[in-house]
Amino acid sequence: MILLKNATFIDWQSLDFSNTNILVEEGIDNKMSFISNGEIEKHKDSEVIDCSGKIVTKSFGVGHHHVYSALSRGMGAPKKNPENFNEILEYIWWTLDKCLDKDMIEYSALTTAIACAKAGSTFTIDHHASPFAVEGSLKIIAKAFDKVGVSHLLCYEISDRDGMDIAAKGLKETESYLKNNQGLVGLHASFTVGNNTLEKAVALMNNYNSGIHVHVAEDLSDQGHCLKTYSKRVVNRLHEFGALNSSKTILGHCLHLDDSEKEIIKDSTAWVVQNMESNLNNKVGYFSGKGLGDNLMLGTDGMHSDMIQSAKFAFFAGQHADNIEYDSAYYRFRNVHHYLKSNNFKGDGENNLVVLDYASPTPLTKDNFYGHFLFGFNSAMVTDVISDGKLIVKNRIMQTVNEDEILKQSGELAKKLWKKMQG
């Protein structure tokens, strides 16, 4: 057990503050409880962390990530300078993911899980692609995340973009993973998934009581392709195949939707995940939550693993085109917990906590919490992280794995990957 002494605990839902000691029990979806100073003596065998002057609250979760992009940081320019979104995919991401081998996938997952943990997230929803190393890729990622101690909801990005053989491998990998693990059925996007593959993916979703995880109208070209090829819009197409008939379904981006598509999403139980920085970086437009209902959460789209940063971007860039306010920015940041809990996914129970070292020139109270969250908080405040009751980060140092060794090895694999990409 872990004992967090002298903590200022902030309830992530009510925002109530308590000055207390917290006893955390290890195990998936296990408990935490408040204990009085008098009870501390009884638990002196626990690992004790002095949280004097620090905040303890529920740890965070990433609503949409891409392990596959971990080794891209700092790589050279692509063969052709991309002029639009489709060229960004073709010359950067689809060039990179085709070169990934099993070792690279493993180290991409290890470094991503470490980055998530150190930025305060203990749960990651990932969307993975490695077209020439499909088989077993999800197991490799799951093992790496388990080693670091970050819970996960994975999927393989099924697509026809590299031919029907690789699409079939994606379906097979998904099914073999879903047989024994919690996960989703990943699809790249409407414009790379034909009717046959879409039908099979939704059948898998239904057979395994899962959900679809797909990019939706990230760029206007996805709508253009759908209208031209199927004479309908993207959300209508996905809905007609039944992809939205699950509360586990996650629709990524949702930038270029008309009112009737928004209505379909709002009336469904599906979730939307916003990735503001990625949209800005790809110059595909601005997300707005207007008309989409309340099932909105935030992701990083593989750009980084820092959810406080994602919340800030959603809020600040959202001033341009969104109806996002102080409170709704925080709700979107925290909605991942509602998504996970309402769907009975394991690994995001109350024994997932983060310790924050926050010094402010102004008082922090329940009433002004959102202002501090958006203008004061950052991931450098994260000192300790408890995942499923296990201390995975202590005093900013990983406890479960040797971070230095992993980064050294991932650096070598990154060089190998970049060279392969030039070939």
Ligand SMILES: [Zn+2]
């Ligand atoms: Zn994505």
